[in-house]
Amino acid sequence: MKVQLSAARIKEYLKYQVPVYVFDSIDSTNTVASRLAETGAVHGTSVFAHHQTKGRGRLGRSFASPSGTGIYMSVILKPDTDNPVQVTTAAAVAVCKALETVCDVSPEIKWVNDIYLENKKVCGILAEAISSHTTGKITDIILGIGLNLDAEALPPELSEIAGAVEGDFSTDHLAAEILNQLLDILQAGDFIDDYKSRSMVIGKTVSVYKGGYSPDSTGINAYVMDIGHNGGLMVLYSDGTRETLSSGEISIRL
Numbered sequence: 001m002k003v004q005l006s007a008a009r010i011k012e013y014l015k016y017q018v019p020v021y022v023f024d025s026i027d028s029t030n031t032v033a034s035r036l037a038e039t040g041a042v043h044g045t046s047v048f049a050h051h052q053t054k055g056r057g058r059l060g061r062s063f064a065s066p067s068g069t070g071i072y073m074s075v076i077l078k079p080d081t082d083n084p085v086q087v088t089t090a091a092a093v094a095v096c097k098a099l100e101t102v103c104d105v106s107p108e109i110k111w112v113n114d115i116y117l118e119n120k121k122v123c124g125i126l127a128e129a130i131s132s133h134t135t136g137k138i139t140d141i142i143l144g145i146g147l148n149l150d151a152e153a154l155p156p157e158l159s160e161i162a163g164a165v166e167g168d169f170s171t172d173h174l175a176a177e178i179l180n181q182l183l184d185i186l187q188a189g190d191f192i193d194d195y196k197s198r199s200m201v202i203g204k205t206v207s208v209y210k211g212g213y214s215p216d217s218t219g220i221n222a223y224v225m226d227i228g229h230n231g232g233l234m235v236l237y238s239d240g241t242r243e244t245l246s247s248g249e250i251s252i253r254l
C-alpha cells in the first residue's frame, strides 16, 4: 500500500474543523508542528508527512519513516492538564479505537504508549511539551504518532519486533479517525478504563529498566498489578515492595 494522504479527503472524514497540513517529505512532523504552535496554531492543528528524514522516537531514538509506508502525524494540543503522560495515554486509546473502527483489528497497548498487533509494535507515540518562557507553564503539547502500514518497508533489523497494520481501508479515513477519537477522548476526559481494557501488561510479569532499555542493562522483574488514574504503572517486586512507575526514563519488556 502506498500511503498518499490528502488534506481535503482527511477533512471529509473529520468531525472537527481544524487546520490540516500534509507534506510529502519533512524532517519531523513534531518539529514542524512545534514551529506552528509557536506562531499561534489552534488546538487540534495537525501535520502529516509521507516521509520524515529525522523522525524522532522516545528516549532520544530515531523513528524509521520510509516514504509512503505509514501515517506520520503530529497534533498540536492545548491541554487542560499539565501532565503530558495523560495525553499520551489518551492518544494510545485514540489510535486503538481508530484501528478497531476503520481496520477491524484488535490492537493492544504496551505501557506506556506503544500499540501492538499480533505481538509486534505497529505504532509509537511521542509527546513533547512546549512551555512559556515567562511563566514556565506548558502551553502546547505536540503529540506525534507514527503508525506503520507496510511491514516489508521496515528496516530488516526491526522485523522481529515491529509490524504493520495492513488491509483494505482508506488511509485518509484512518488518519481522520485517529484525530476524531483523540479530540473526543480529550474532551470527555475519562479514558483510563478504555486504556486498561486494551493493556497487554496488567497481570503480567515485566522487566523494568530505569534509565531506559539497552541490550547491556539489567532489568528488575516486577508483577504489574494495575494502571493508576494518571497512567502510572503499579508494580509489585519479588521482595514484596510496591511502586508506581511514571513513564519518564523507564522502559519495560514483557
Ligand code: BTN
Binding pocket: 027, 028, 029, 030, 031, 052, 054, 055, 056, 057, 058, 059, 061, 063, 071, 072, 073, 074, 114, 123, 124, 125, 126, 143, 144, 145, 146, 147
Ligand atoms: C516511539 O515509539 O519511540 C515514538 C515514535 C513516535 C514517532 C512519530 S512519527 C510522527 C512524529 N514525528 C516524529 O518525529 N516522531 C513522531
